[in-house]
Amino acid sequence: MKKILHILASPRGADSQSSKLAAAYLAAEKAANPDLTVDVLDLWQADLPEFDGDKAAAKMTFFGVGEMDASTQSAWDQIVSITERFTAADTYVLSVPMWNGGVPYKLKQYIDIITQPGLLFGFDPEAGYSGLLENKAARVFYTSGVYGPGASAKYGADHHSTYLSWWLDFIGVSDIKTVRFQPSLLTADPIGAQKAAVQQAADLAAS
Structure with missing residues (x-):
């Protein structure tokens, strides 16, 4: 049975443009795959722990720095539990x-919690980093109020899709497809552009 994890990074609820795109995609996926399971992770409602000293110390043991003790092991077990989801x-x-x-x-915090050696990536002094995930896919829905691809620098820069694309590749996810509604405020026809983006998201499921 196929399982989707929907990670909501917007706190805007029903007003979120990125969540509307994801909802259109998920509705189309469910229509095509009735047995589909969707696990919704709302990062604004989730109990995300701080990546504190014990967690950092536990991580460093995988690089040969220090040893696990009861405190660091407990911290690591918490990370493992979150990552297993x-x-x-x-x-x-x-x-x-x-x-x-x-x-x-909130998304960056979540990424920093789960992106750990032995869980999502491996490391070798000679070969460097390697992603540990296999046969995973990602569907990413990007929105912004003002910035758009190819826009003048006065409208901002993209450390948004570039960062997420890097991270997904870093952990081993290569099947990545995206839909953008950028910009959502300065486009000449915001309602029409929004409808087109929603349709594109739904079509992504069919493809």
């Missing part, structure tokens, strides 16, 4: 608005 999915659906040229801080 992520790795259990076959497809990741991310609805991601642009914040200050990048991703919302």
Whole structure:
């Protein structure tokens, strides 16, 4: 049975443009695959722990720095539990608005919690980093109010899709498809552009 993890990075609820795109995609996927399971992770409602000293110390043991003790092991077990929910999915659906040229801080916090050695990536001094995920897909829905691909620098820069594309590749996800509604405020026909983006999201499921 195919399982999707929908990661909501916007706090705007029903007003979120990125969530509307993801919803259109998921509705089309469910229509085509009735047995589909969707796990919704709302980062603004989730109990995301701080990546504190014990967690950082636990991570560094994988690089030969220090040793696990009861405190660091407990911290690591918490990370593993959160990450297992992520790795259990076959497809990741991310609805991601642009914040200050990048991703919302809740998404960055989540990424920093789960992107750990031995869980999502491996490391070899000679070969470098390697992603540990296999046969995973990602469908990413990007929105922004002002920035758009190819826009003048006065409208901002994209550390948004570039960062997420890098991260997904870093952990081993190569099947990545995206839909953009950028910009959502300065486009000449915002209602028409929004409808077109929603349709594109739905069509992505069919493709």
